[in-house]
Amino acid sequence: MLRVENLGVCRGAKTVLSDVQLELRPGEVLGVLGPNGAGKSTLLGALCGELQPSGGAVLLDERPLGAWSGPERARRLAVLPQSSTLSFAFRVEEVVGMGRLPHASGRQRDAEIIAAALASADAGHLVGRSYLELSGGERQRVHLARVLAQLWPGATGQSLLLDEPTSMLDPLHQHTTLQAARDFAGRGVAVLVILHDLNLAARYCDRILLLDRGRPHALGTPEEVLRAEPLQAVFGLEVLVQTHPERGHPLIVAR
Secondary structure, X not given: OEEEEEEEEEEOOEEEEEEEEEEEOOOOEEEEEOOOOOOHHHHHHHHOOOOOOOEEEEEEOOEEHHHOOHHHHHOOEEEEOOOOOOOOOOXXXXXXXXXXXXXXXXXXXXXXXXXXXXXXOOOHHHOOOEHHHOOHHHHHHHHHHHHXXXXXXXXXXXXXXXXXXXXXXXXXXXXXXXXXXXXXXXXXXXXXXXXXXXXXXXXXXXXXXXEEOOEEEEEEOHHHHOOHHHHHHHHOOOEEEEEOOOOOOEEEEEO
C-alpha cells in the first residue's frame, strides 16, 4: 500500500503542498481534483519519488519509498506523467515493451502482455506504426498501454498513478482510459488519477481528494466531495449537483 504522512513539498522558498494525509487502497480508484496550481502534479511527483518531500514521509508497504531498489519499485508502482515524449521512431509495440523492462518474463510472455495492454487502451490497431507518426491522443493511449504493461495483469500490492490521462482524448477514449483504470482496480491495484472533469471523476472514482492551494480541502466519496459548496469554494464556480438518472452518482452542471 502507498501512503503519505503529513506530506509537505517546497519549491525553493515556496510551500506548494502541505498537510497531506493519504493512503491508496487496494481495489480503489482515488481521484485528485483541484484548480490549476492546487498541487495535484506535485502530489503525484512525491508519491512516485520524483520530488523529495520537505516534510512527512512517503511509504510503500510501510517502507520509505527511497528504500526500494529501482526494479523492485517499478514492479510495484507505475506512473503515467502529464506529458510523455519520445524523439525516436520506435514502433508502438516497442514503446509499450519498455514497461516490461523491470521484469524477466521472457519474450513470448512479454509479447502477449504488450498485445493485451494495447487492447485495454484501445490501441491494438496501432501496432507496427512509428510512434512519431501518431497523433497526440494516440501517443497518450500508447503510453497508457506502457504503464499497464508494467504492472500487467495487476494485483493487490501494486499502485498505478495517472496524471491527467484523458487530457488529449476524445470523449470515447476518455471513458476507455478510465475503464482500463477501473479494471485494474478490480484486480486489486490501488489507482490514483488526476482529473479536471468533475463528471468523469464522479463516474469512475471511489473516493476524491479535493486540493486547494496545496492543501486538502475535502476527502471522501463523490457524494461527499462533489457538492455545490466545496466546488464553489475551490473552483469559484456555481454548479447544480443532481443525481445521474441511470448510475446514481453525482452529475455536475455549471449554472
